Amino acid sequence: MSNTEYLRQLSVCLFGVLDKAGASEYVRKLRQNGKLVSDVLVTMQLLFEEREVGVYTFGSACEGTTTPGMNSDEDIMMCFLSMPVFEKEEDIDEYYKEELQLDRDEVEFNYALMLIDDYTPVGFTKLQFVKAEDDDCIITLSKDANGIDVVVNSGMLDAMDHDERNGPAGTTLKRPGFSDLDHKPSFRCRKWPRIAEEFFTRERKYGFPSQDVRHDFGKYGIFFVPTGHSESPEKHLQWRLSYSLQERKIMLSLSETQYKCYVLLKMVKEDFVKPVVSGKSLTSYQCKTSMFFCMETTDTAVWVEENLIACFIKCVHLLKRWISKGFVPSYFMPLTNIWKGDACIRQRVVDVLDRVLQDAPGYLFKLRCDRVGIMLKDEFSPTRDEDGLHMSNGNHIIPNNDACQAAKRVLHLAVYNLHYKSLSEVAILTRHLMLLILSKNDTIARAIVKLRRFIKDLQNAERVADMSLKPLEDTQYAMHFVLPYVFATLGSHLALNDKLTGRKTLSTETIQFLEKGLLSDALSGSLKYATALYALEQYEDCLKILRNLDANLQRNVISQRLCVDRDITTTILVNEELLEKVITEEPTLNDVLTSHMATCVMFQPTEIGLLPRELQYEMFRSCFTETDALYWFDYVVVDAKILLYYLLYRVHKKLNHDECSDHSFLWMISTLEDDYNLCHFETAMNLIGCIWREKEKPDLSMKAFRNSWTRRPEHNAAKWHVALMCFEHFQSKRLGNDEFDRKEGGQRLEKIIYSRV
Structure with missing residues (x-):
């Protein structure tokens, strides 16, 4: 041979x-899709917060060109959109006309011009800053050798938190189970610079990259990252031209x-x-x-x-x-x-x-x-x-051999963990977007208008792509994850509106949106639907959904820990059945999310009238001295499996199915004990305590509230439940058990709580 x-x-x-x-191709695509979706959602969140920052993930993490053993670094480009860069003055007029669709005298903004002179090496530029009148933009400037005000490249990076500096990046060093994070601040020019025109004109015998791909390169523009040529006396004033978007396009193809x-x-x-x-x-x-x-x-x-x-x-x-x-x-x-x-x-x-x-x-x-x-x-x-x-x-x-078996196990765990991490990140970012849309002071009508507008914006993927400076195909893919959550939330608001207007059944439009929300994940969308049916006293229909969820709640449906800080190397318990399924069937991220992942169920303050009374207390967790900046202060957030069995208990009670209600209650308790990935332990214990109180087991009820309060001493509704029990005990002692109406006494205390919080 x-x-x-x-x-x-x-x-x-x-x-x-x-x-x-x-x-493998499967793992490669898995890594790529997770990071591209995350990029779109992070940038959308920043834009909704009016922070004018675009986020791009580059390098191995986004390209999928890494393996479990490499644990490659993650490069994150943070592009500040508030100051566009232009190569020539005439490009500014084109920007006004095509991008802003305004005349130049109608609006002013800060911008920078590329400045290349005899002191600037090839591949670098200086940025001449042009400030709009009456603008408070703070950028560190210095005069170059020609006396021109240019942007200093160290100012932005020095303002960022990092362990060390590597070229244009501030690096957060590895922790166990994590990659190094290289954060690169940058500015962006929307057009391909003329100084790099050789890339388009050089001869290509084999046509790589293709003409279509090269055409896209021109549309992507370029970045400017804060690093100068090491041998230049003006290296502190220079910015390197970065073609990261073009590079990523090649790597993805x-x-x-x-x-x-x-x-x-x-x-x-x-x-x-x-x-x-x-x-x-x-x-x-x-x-x-x-x-x-x-x-x-x-x-x-x-x-x-x-x-x-x-x-x-x-x-x-x-x-x-x-x-x-x-x-x-x-x-x-x-x-x-x-x-x-x-x-x-x-x-x-x-x-x-x-x-x-x-x-x-x-x-x-x-x-x-x-x-x-x-x-x-x-x-x-x-x-x-x-x-x-x-x-x-x-x-x-x-x-x-042992080495081969060890490699196989490491890979399988890495793929499993990759699904979990990617989907958790997507779910968290989607929830944050939802929190930015609605305010706790919104009326139901106002909330519905906002959600309709948000859905319309999301469905216009071209506009979202243009706003976030993301490729259209990445934006469209990201919307598949976001929209079902928004559909479910709009559906529950419409259901509450149906209830408030005296309807006895859900309207056709309400059902349509709730059904679209079923694809959010394996449980939460369906539980929103069931909650709406319960609120309108459609108990049989509600029970049908809940029983179907319970029957299909296989062991390979796992809870996602979205609302707590965690070390991913120790807190994600491996579900061997799901692990085998992921490896043998190679499902997409969306397949795993809709069939095997159960995210927490979140209800906005505007949805309070849709909730069973015990859950309404969860919107009043904070007292005056509790000031930790948790994003879910005014929201009900409950683990999906806990909510499933709690609703089953409630529906069975309404239908006088005493044995079935007790069975559901036991499943609720056992789920809390067995599912390590649950993250709202205190909410679950509060619901269990309320059920024990309803069963007239004050000792068990108080024990549940105490366990809840011990786990989370602050921002915990257990305080109100304990206050209610103490109030009931005091009133019953003062008036006697025969004269004390527990329900009426509880309602009186609730009025006090609602008026003071």
């Missing part, structure tokens, strides 16, 4: 091994072979370069750049499974040639050098790459990251022929 054929067979084997190590090639380059960097070369040396961005140039100069037909190692070797060859000369060109501006190491470091990196090139298969068998090397040995079972070439005996054995 020739060496070429050997490499082809080894490539095919390595292709499969990388899948098992976490570099990589073929599977190209994607795995890049992962291999990163693994070699981590396992063989990083341990022996200290300081600034080979970076993931340089590996990425070498692959981009190789893709541009190679026929796409070459990038196939059996050529994986050959493509990897081509990229390493290019890196070695660049680094040996001390110049690694930027892909988008080739005259810009992105190599940072000195001559000594350069030679040490070249030596490592040279050894890898001399025996690429041997080094691949030594890869430690995610146990790739060991798994490759087990699957390929290589021998050597009489000429000294690596040979395969043709037998692909099934790996059955």
Whole structure:
């Protein structure tokens, strides 16, 4: 067998091994989708808060080009939209006309002009600040060598919290189970700069990137990040041109072979370069750049499974040639050098790459990251022929060693955790958006108008994409997660309106929105529907929904801990049944959310009239001395499974199903004891205490309230329930049990509570 054929067979084997190590298409898309949706929602939240900041996730976390063993850093670009940047003065008139659709004399705003002179290296610019009249914008300025006021690049980064500075980023260092977070403040120019026009004009034999993709690049514009050229006397005034959106576009469109090639380059960097070369040396961005140039100069037909190692070797060859000369060109501006190491470091990196090139298969068998090397040995079972070439005996054995089993388990847990983290983040951001829309002082009519307007805005994905400066396809995908929650909330407000106007059944429009809200997750949308039916005394219909939920509440429906600070490495309990389902069926994020995740159920202050009386107390948790900044002060938030069994108990009581109501109560208690992921323990204990009080078990009731109060001493409605019990006890002692009407006494105390809080 020739060496070429050997490499082809080894490539095919390595292709499969990388899948098992976490570099599969499924895991890649999972990572990409989660981060892209999060980006859209975070930026929308900031815009609703009128903070004029766009958030973009770049690098491995968003590209999906990482594995559990790499635990790559997460790069977050924070773009300040309040100060647009223009290359030329004439671009400003175009911005007024096309973007603002106003005349220039109608409105003024702060902006900056790119300023490139003899003191500015290629790939960098200074930002000349132009301030609008009567504007209080505070930006650190300094005069450059020509006496022009320009923006200092350190001011924005110094104002951010970080552990250390790395180039243009403020870095929050790793904690167990977390990635480093690189926060990069930036400004943005909406147009591609003329100084980078070479990217569009250079000859491309194989048409990479395609003409359509290059057209999108121009629309994305560029960022300016706060870092200057290390050898420039004006480095504190310079901003580097960043093409991160264009880079991300390429990375998201990589073929599977190209994607795995890049992962291999990163693994070699981590396992063989990083341990022996200290300081600034080979970076993931340089590996990425070498692959981009190789893709541009190679026929796409070459990038196939059996050529994986050959493509990897081509990229390493290019890196070695660049680094040996001390110049690694930027892909988008080739005259810009992105190599940072000195001559000594350069030679040490070249030596490592040279050894890898001399025996690429041997080094691949030594890869430690995610146990790739060991798994490759087990699957390929290589021998050597009489000429000294690596040979395969043709037998692909099934790996059955501890390392392979450990890698498999780590990957499965990583995928499970990735689903949980991504969906929790999406659910949290969606809830925060909801809290920004409504105010506790809104009337029902006002709340309904606001929710209708919000839904209309969300359904106009093009407008949302334009506001948030996000790609349309990312925005449309994010809306699939947000809209069902908003539909359910509007449906419950319409249901309350039905109740207040004297209707005995839900209107057609109410039902339509509640049904659309069923897709929010596995439980919360359905529980909103059931709560509305309960409020309108449609107990049979309510029971039908609740029984269906209970019957289908499989063990692989897990609760999401949305409302508490937590260390994700210890508090997410693994559901083995769901873990197996995720691995074998490879569901999308949306599939897992709607079928297997139960988020907390939140009711706004405007929905108070829809709730059973015991839950209404939860909107009055805070006293005058309790000032912690918790976002859910004035809202009812209850774990979905707890609400399910509480409503079942209430409905069965209304229908005189005493045995069934007791059964539901027991399930409520056992769920609280068994489900570690529940996060509103105090609310559940308060509801349990109310039921014990109703059953005339004051000792058990007081014990439940005490447990609740112990778990959360402040911002807890247990105080009112205890006050009510003390009031009842005092009145019954004073008047005698025969003369004291518990219901009337409770109502009197509630009036006092409602009037004082």
